[in-house]
């Protein structure tokens with residue numbers, strides 16, 4: 565049975581105002597921030613390592629632009645330490661919050677900015693997931709899946725810094741990107757089976773950022789990943805989520821699988837690695853060419869088997885079995901299959917994940 569598609573009663577799109585992608589441009593960040601929001605004082609959230617690499621250049625640049633700053637170190641991304649950082653940042657009395665780092669610092673800064681109703685700027689120093697430009701955060705101890713915060717007012721990227729980050733982070737970013745093709749198919753299912761709102765523009769934009777990785781993977785295998793291409797694709801995916809007003813175009817059953825693993829085996833595998841492996845299995849369930857997903861991930865140097873990320877078969881089976889229950893309202897291919905541990909193992913084996 566096919567329902568008519570329900571129009572959304574109200575749909576707010578919040579988009580980044582300015583996105584800069586440059587090379588060796590970290591020393592110009594002060595200028596960027598000044599033009600964007602003209603703040604007197606900013607609060608920065610970063611990890612220890614990133615602070616060491618960027619502190620001097622960022623500080624000098626901010627001072628040149630007459631912007632005062634206070635740095636905060638994010639130790640872990642659990643809700644308790646995020647609350648502590650939020651408490652400290654509130655006392656800064658700053659006009660803008662900057663997340664500078666990989667996933668964790670950007671996520672924490674984004675959530676704090678949302679809670680304190682301040683504008684937020686994202687300065688990613690690795691390209692491991694699409695949270696760089698999206699309005700969503702995943703903080704441990706919150707919900708098992710990502711929650712809506714605020715879209716960044718600006719995104720500032722220095723490709724040179726991202727090039728120096730570990731290779732597996734960039735490969736993980738590709739896993740998060742190919743996932744979009746699973747997510748969009750799940751979204752179409754939701755539209756067809758429940759009449760859920762489906763945004764074609766957002767869906768196409770998210771698919772396009774996955775296709776660019778799929779279509780160029782042969783070249784990436786030969787010459788290595790093109791950092792700028794991956795960064796642009798991840799930003800586009802984040803913008804697709806902004807346009808959709810939900811994570812729908814970038815997060816389907818493969819993300820539910822990844823979130824289930826976050827819960828069952830915290831610390832095993834990176835977000836994008838788990839989404840990539842999940843995508844191979846969900847592609848098979850959806851009737852997509854799962855071998856194409858496997859090949860792309862291999863080409864970019866991302867893991868395609870449970871063993872490669874240190875995941876055992878029992879945990880994998882459990883994750884597949886509980887995944888849909890983590891977010892019952894989100895219609896995915898897993899709604900159409902009564903997943904059991906036995907079926908889960910068979911699926912993983914048939915797609916060479918096990």
Ligand SMILES: [Zn+2]
Nearest residue numbers: 693694740839
């Ligand atoms: Zn993701």
